[in-house]
Each structure stands twice: as structure tokens, then as C-alpha cells.
Amino acid sequence: MSGRSGRGVFGKLFSKKQHKERDERATEIGMPTNVKQHLHVSKNSETGMLEGLPTAWLRLINTQITAAEQSENPDAAIxxxxxxxxxxxxxxxxxEPFKPFVTQEVITEEDIEIEKLLDHKKAHQSQDSDLSIGQSSEEETTHYNAPSERQTMPISPSKHSLKKKDALMDMAAVVQDLTLIGDDNDESPMLRKKELSYSKLSDEEIYEELKRICNKDDPYVRFEKIKQLGAGASGVVFxxxxxxxxxxxxxxxxxxxxxSKKELILNEINVLKGFxxxxxxxxxxxxxSYDHLWVAMELLDGGSLTDVVTEVVMKEGQIAAVCRETLQAVAFLHSKGTIHRDIKSDNVLLGMDGTVKVTDFGFCANIVGDEKRQTMVGTPYWMAPEVVTRKQYGKKVDVWSLGIMAIEMIEGEPPYMKETPLRALYLIAAVGRPKIPRWGELSPKFQDFLDKxxxxxxxxxxxxxxxxxxxxxECAMELRTLTPLIKAAQKILHKCYD
Known part of the structure; x- marks a missing residue:
């Protein structure tokens, strides 16, 4: 990944105190993933329902996961x-205005935070609204009354959800490509983490570095605004x-x-230049321009694949074409040591000529579309079982999600879409591979592809x-055959990017 040479340029900017803070964290860096704690959660022998979880959590589980399901798959429910x-x-x-790249460090941090979550909650058992969740138990059980609305969940944790003393590593750490070392089955050696000096720069120093790496043109002069696409806390998209x-x-x-985390922006820009x-x-x-950073991205005028899959029936050859193009993007990201972790039709954009491009990573996140919708809590529907169950996982989570996206192109929506996110998470963990209603109508080659x-x-x-x-x-049709589908979907949905 690019941006690894920043250490020499900015090393002198660190103070002794900052060095000390980093040294104090050093013993925490490199902790293993798949951390497990011994939690005192039991199953009632008479009712089959779980006990020992925080009260609000139990109320939430009991409204969405039956006693029989809890009894049969307690670990999945937990x-x-x-x-x-x-x-x-x-x-x-x-x-944050973007989603940090998902690497093994991000996964490690997330694993440990999830495992710490229950202990923290139980420590405040008398305060169900603790943990800065911002919802009462009643809100937790009623938040998803409209599961048919497509929602999106970010692919990586925000560091703002962590206390500084608990952070395991800086989110701007440069990650070595783990794909270059052995097979998936080999024991991966622990690589030395190389942090970018950006993590300790002052705001003034960050602005100076942004001036250095950004284009010198005045964006207000160079660009003519045509149409606003969305707005949010981080800015405006147009x-x-x-x-x-x-x-x-x-x-x-x-x-x-x-x-609040301007240093992450520097790292992300440097990385994206090589992506x-x-x-x-x-x-x-x-x-x-002064306090405003303009990030220019490619514009795809055909909208998202979601519009097509929800409105139009696709032929197998067209599905194969989309899968091929998406896989090429995923394979490229994997070669860079990056996991997308949010492959789905919402994050596949189309050009009117049938071009297929993957988005929603780095600064690409939410570059086109309604930011409010993009940041709603939800959508576990494309997640691989190992993500939900917190088993050691890596790049192949994107392959599972691609398979679920293929089901979208067959059925018009992913499995469990009509379920609440919590119940969908349970079903993914408990059932594993979902059923495909139209399985018998698929060709043997397509069946085998999905099977893999x-x-x-x-x-x-x-x-x-x-x-x-x-x-x-091999049965993929030409990309231009997607154009009639895009036009039909845009007409039905009254969408146009002109």
C-alpha cells in the first residue's frame, strides 16, 4: 500500500510525550484475533431461553428469537x-467522512471491542441505557419496524467508539500484505506494524501536508456544480x-x-492514489480550499445495481457479467491486502454503457447517493457466518457476500431481507448457507458457482x-446488454443523473 515512506518526513514532529504514549501502547499491538472471554450466560433448562445477559439484551432477543431457537442454537443467539x-x-x-480500509488490524480491534462489550454492559446492569448506545430497550426492539427498507452498515469500526486508553493500534497504521506469506492454512507470522507519522500531527501540520498532496487548482473555479446528490454531517455530495x-x-x-480525525484523511488519500x-x-x-476538502471521484450515471435487481429480471448471462466484473475488483483489492467486507448490490454502480464498478471503500464511501440512508444501522444480510460468529476470517468474506449478491440478482433481494437485522444475524449464524427458492431453475454451472x-x-x-x-x-453476456435493464429501472424509479 502506498504512503509507507511518511515516517522519515514527519518523524521529527513527534514529541517525547507522544513517543511515550505510543510506547505504552506497544504492548497491546499485535494481540491475536478471535479473542474469547468466559461469559456467565446460561440456558434455562425449563424454558430453553438464555439467562445472564443484560436485561435490555434479553428483552431484545426474546422478541425476535424464539425459545426453541435459543435452546437449539444459544451461541448463535449470543x-x-x-x-x-x-x-x-x-x-x-x-x-468520519469515509470508511477506513479493512485490514487485519481493523478486524483485531473490532474482535476485542465486541468481546469487551458484554462485560462493560454487565458492569452497568442497573443502567440499560449505558454504553452510549443512545437507545432505550424499547427503542432497541422497535428500531427496525420497516425491514423492507434497504439499509447499509459500515465495513469497519469508527475509532470514536473506542476510548484512547483501550485503542490497540492507530487506524492509520500501514499493514503489510498478508497474502504474500504462505497459504491460508499456514500459521501467519506476526508482522511488525509500521505507523505513519500522520497520527500525531497537529491540525496546522495536517493542513500543510494536505496542501502538499492536493491539487493546487481552485476547486471553486475548476468545477461547475450541476446537481446535489446528498448532504450529511461530513459535507455535501454533488x-x-x-x-x-x-x-x-x-x-x-x-x-x-x-x-476530528483529520490525520486519517491524509493516509486515505495516499492509499487511494494507488488504488x-x-x-x-x-x-x-x-x-x-481553506477549510474545505473536495474529493473528486468517477461518476457512474447508471445508478446502483440495486435499482436493477429490484425492478428487472436478469438473465444468467447478465448475472455472470456482473459477477465477473465485481470479482475483478475484489481480486484487485485482495491483492492490495484489503478486504471490502460490504459487497452487495448497493455498492456496485453501473454506467449507462454497462460498465460495472465497485464502490464504498475509502473516500468512495457514499460518494453518490443519500448519505443518511448509507449510514443507517443495519444490513447484516450479506455477511458471512464467520463475521457474525467472530471466528478468524479474512478475504473470503467478500466471496460469500458476492454469492449473496448473486442471489439478489436471482430473487430481487438477499435472504432474510424481511427479517429484522438481529434475527437475520441469528439465522446467518445458526443456519449458515441460505436456501435459494429458484435453485432448481438455475443451470448446473451457476449452481456450482454459488456452491463455491x-x-x-x-x-x-x-x-x-x-x-x-x-x-x-464463460457464459457472461456483453456489458452493453445491461443498458436496457438500467434504462428500464431508471424509468420505473424516476431516477436520472443528468
């Missing part, structure tokens, strides 16, 4: 509610005309005065690179 409550806590704290070549681009105008691929919504450039995507056993699941060689993709 893991589901822990992950669910962690997600709510994380969402309430998140105020379509603009670039006077340099008259191209249409998507721009996110970020108000830096409202960003260019034909199947990614690519970062184009960044511009700084949706293996609960990660070792049996194919990698993105392996799937790119699958015979199902």
Missing part, C-alpha cells in the same frame, strides 16, 4: 445480539463539470472543521482469483 449491539454503538459514534476536460464527476465537499482499477469507482483528485461462494467452511470456499476461472463466467 453472538448475534453482541454483534448487533456493537454495531449500534459504533454507528452512534461514527462521524455532480460537477470539470472545466479541464468537460467531464462529469462526483465530488464530496468535506468540511474539515467538523472532522486504480477499471472495476473500482476511482479516486480522481483532491483539492483544498456459499461454503460455510472457509477452507472449502473459493477465493476471488479461483472464481475468476469458473466456467459459469
Amino acid at each position: 453472538q448475534a445480539v453482541k454483534f448487533h449491539m456493537y454495531t449500534i454503538k459504533k454507528e452512534k459514534a461514527q462521524d 455532480i460537477a463539470i470539470d472545466s479541464k476536460d468537460n467531464s462529469r464527476v462526483a465530488i464530496k465537499d468535506i468540511d474539515l472543521t467538523k472532522q 486504480h482499477h477499471k472495476n473500482l469507482v476511482n479516486f480522481l483528485d483532491a483539492f483544498l 461462494c456459499l461454503q460455510v467452511d472457509v477452507d472449502m470456499r473459493a477465493s476471488a482469483e479461483e472464481l475468476l476461472e469458473h466456467p459459469f463466467l
Whole structure:
């Protein structure tokens, strides 16, 4: 990943106190994933229902997971509610303008925070509203009364949800590519973490570095605003005309005065400069004007794949084409040591010519669309079982999600979409591979492709690179055949990016 050379340039900016703080954290860095604690949660022998969890959590479980289900799969119920409550806590704290790249360090941090969550909650048993979740127990059980509305969950935890003394590593740490060392089955050696000096820069120093790495053009002069697409706490998203070549681009105008973690922005820009691929919504450039950072991205005028799958029936050849293009993006990200962890139709954007591009990573997050919708708590529906159950996981979570997205293209929605997020989490953990209603109508090659995507056993699941060689993709139709589907969906939904 790019940006590894920043240490020499900014090392002199660290104070002795800052060095001491980092040294005190050093013993925490590199802790193993899959951390487990011995929790005193039991199952009532008469009712089959769980006991020992915080009262509010039990009320939530008992309204959405039956006694028989709790009795049959108690671990799945516990893991589901822990992950669910962690997600709510994380969402309430998140105020960053982008989603940090998901790496093994992020997963490690998330694992430990989830395991700490229950102990922290039980320590405040008399205060059900504690933990800064921001919801009463009643709100927790009624928050998802409209599960048919498509919602989105971020792919990585916000560091604002962590206390500084509990943070295990800086989110700007540079991660070595674990794919270069052995097979998935090999024991991975612990790599030395190399932190970017950005993590300790003052705001003044951050602004100076932004000036250095951003384009010198005045964005207010270079771009002509055409249409606003959305607005949120982090800024405004709009379509603009670039006077340099008259191209249409998507721009996110970020108000830096409202960003508490400005140092992450520096790292993300440097990384994204090296993340260019034909199947990614690519970062184009960044511009700084006083306290505003303009991030220019490619604009896809066909909207999201969600619009197509919910309104139009796709042929197998068209599904194969989308899967192939998406897999090429996923394989590229994996080669960079990055896990997307949020592959789904919402995050696949289309061009009117049938171009297929993956978005929602780094600054690409929410670059086009309604930011309020994009930051709603929810959507575990595409998650691999090992994410929910907190087993050791890695890149193949994206392959599972691709398989679920393929089901979207078959059925119009993912499995369990009509269930609340908590119940969906439970079903993913307890059932594993979902049923596909139209399975019998699929070709043998498509069935085999899905079978290789949706293996609960990660070792049996194919990698993105392996799937790119699958015979199902040989039946892919030309991308231009997607254009009529896009136009039909836009007409039905009254959407247009002109």
C-alpha cells in the first residue's frame, strides 16, 4: 500500500510525550484475533431461553428469537445480539467522512471491542441505557419496524467508539500484505506494524501536508456544480463539470472543521492514489480550499445495481457479467491486502454503457447517493457466518457476500431481507448457507458457482482469483446488454443523473 515512506518526513514532529504514549501502547499491538472471554450466560433448562445477559439484551432477543431457537442454537443467539449491539454503538459514534480500509488490524480491534462489550454492559446492569448506545430497550426492539427498507452498515469500526486508553493500534497504521506469506492454512507470522507519522500531527501540520498532496487548482473555479446528490454531517455530495476536460464527476465537499480525525484523511488519500482499477469507482483528485476538502471521484450515471435487481429480471448471462466484473475488483483489492467486507448490490454502480464498478471503500464511501440512508444501522444480510460468529476470517468474506449478491440478482433481494437485522444475524449464524427458492431453475454451472461462494467452511470456499476461472463466467453476456435493464429501472424509479 502506498504512503509507507511518511515516517522519515514527519518523524521529527513527534514529541517525547507522544513517543511515550505510543510506547505504552506497544504492548497491546499485535494481540491475536478471535479473542474469547468466559461469559456467565446460561440456558434455562425449563424454558430453553438464555439467562445472564443484560436485561435490555434479553428483552431484545426474546422478541425476535424464539425459545426453541435459543435452546437449539444459544451461541448463535449470543453472538448475534453482541454483534448487533456493537454495531449500534459504533454507528452512534461514527462521524468520519469515509470508511477506513479493512485490514487485519481493523478486524483485531473490532474482535476485542465486541468481546469487551458484554462485560462493560454487565458492569452497568442497573443502567440499560449505558454504553452510549443512545437507545432505550424499547427503542432497541422497535428500531427496525420497516425491514423492507434497504439499509447499509459500515465495513469497519469508527475509532470514536473506542476510548484512547483501550485503542490497540492507530487506524492509520500501514499493514503489510498478508497474502504474500504462505497459504491460508499456514500459521501467519506476526508482522511488525509500521505507523505513519500522520497520527500525531497537529491540525496546522495536517493542513500543510494536505496542501502538499492536493491539487493546487481552485476547486471553486475548476468545477461547475450541476446537481446535489446528498448532504450529511461530513459535507455535501454533488455532480460537477470539470472545466479541464468537460467531464462529469462526483465530488464530496468535506468540511474539515467538523472532522476530528483529520490525520486519517491524509493516509486515505495516499492509499487511494494507488488504488486504480477499471472495476473500482476511482479516486480522481483532491483539492483544498481553506477549510474545505473536495474529493473528486468517477461518476457512474447508471445508478446502483440495486435499482436493477429490484425492478428487472436478469438473465444468467447478465448475472455472470456482473459477477465477473465485481470479482475483478475484489481480486484487485485482495491483492492490495484489503478486504471490502460490504459487497452487495448497493455498492456496485453501473454506467449507462454497462460498465460495472465497485464502490464504498475509502473516500468512495457514499460518494453518490443519500448519505443518511448509507449510514443507517443495519444490513447484516450479506455477511458471512464467520463475521457474525467472530471466528478468524479474512478475504473470503467478500466471496460469500458476492454469492449473496448473486442471489439478489436471482430473487430481487438477499435472504432474510424481511427479517429484522438481529434475527437475520441469528439465522446467518445458526443456519449458515441460505436456501435459494429458484435453485432448481438455475443451470448446473451457476449452481456450482454459488456452491463455491456459499461454503460455510472457509477452507472449502473459493477465493476471488479461483472464481475468476469458473466456467459459469464463460457464459457472461456483453456489458452493453445491461443498458436496457438500467434504462428500464431508471424509468420505473424516476431516477436520472443528468
